[in-house]
Amino acid sequence: MLLFTDIISQKIKIILLLLIFSIIGLTIYFMLQVYSIEEKEQKSNGVKYVYYNDRGGLIQSKRIPKIIDRLVNWGYKIPPTPRLIDTIIIHSSYDALGVNPYSVEGVIYEYKIYGVSPHYLIDRKGTIFRLVKDEYIAYHAGKGKMPDGRININSFSIGIELINTEKDEPTENQYLSLIELVKFLKSKYKIKYILGHNEISPEQKTDPWNFDWQKFNRMLKD
Numbered sequence: 001m002l003l004f005t006d007i008i009s010q011k012i013k014i015i016l017l018l019l020i021f022s023i024i025g026l027t028i029y030f031m032l033q034v035y036s037i038e039e040k041e042q043k044s045n046g047v048k049y050v051y052y053n054d055r056g057g058l059i060q061s062k063r064i065p066k067i068i069d070r071l072v073n074w075g076y077k078i079p080p081t082p083r084l085i086d087t088i089i090i091h092s093s094y095d096a097l098g099v100n101p102y103s104v105e106g107v108i109y110e111y112k113i114y115g116v117s118p119h120y121l122i123d124r125k126g127t128i129f130r131l132v133k134d135e136y137i138a139y140h141a142g143k144g145k146m147p148d149g150r151i152n153i154n155s156f157s158i159g160i161e162l163i164n165t166e167k168d169e170p171t172e173n174q175y176l177s178l179i180e181l182v183k184f185l186k187s188k189y190k191i192k193y194i195l196g197h198n199e200i201s202p203e204q205k206t207d208p209w210n211f212d213w214q215k216f217n218r219m220l221k222d
């Protein structure tokens with residue numbers, strides 16, 4: 001040991017020390033980043049803001065979109081055991097009762113009347129609202145059947161609603177936000193299927209209306 005310390009010069013010792021300290025420092029930094037994201041998620045139980053982090057440590061490569069919490073207290077149930085998510089169902093809805101079909105609050109009020117809810121709702125400007133936590137089973141898909149034959153689709157899927165009517169189509173901002181959200185969900189779960197509501201319930205459902213799947217798939221690849 002003595003010999004070793006004699007051989008290496010003072011400078012090398014300092015460099016080595018600096019290296020070790022920077023490695024420890026970086027490790028702590030990344031751990032804190034991850035922790036802070038988780039913390040933000042937990043704090044989001046209330047009404048307002050959610051996890052929003054553009055530079056998040058170890059999970060930085062998974063870009064996290066800005067999501068605003070607008071959690072509802074209906075239209076879902078808490079599963080008895082943690083659920084496995086492998087499907088995303090895309091929907092359209094609008095406020096058929098109010099003056100403005102694109103009103104976020106109007107759409108949410110309709111969900112309340114019917115006791116349903118998606119996990120996420122994307123308004124015309126592309127703002128993403130979280131209505132139900134991913135861990136919970138939201139009532140968005142109703143009765144339907146997967147291409148692989150499975151039923152009870154709510155139990156393993158995440159529902160995303162875009163605000164649009166049968167007569168129009170999703171806006172560019174809605175596509176952009178949807179892509180961000182889907183990419184984010186794909187980074188968290190092993191998503192096997194991304195389907196329209198009409199694909200699992202063709203006799204009853206026609207949404208998502210005027211949804212351009214070619215465009216969606218092209219954007220998802222970028």
Ligand SMILES: [Zn+2]
Pocket residue numbers: 090091092140197205207208
């Ligand atoms: Zn639907």
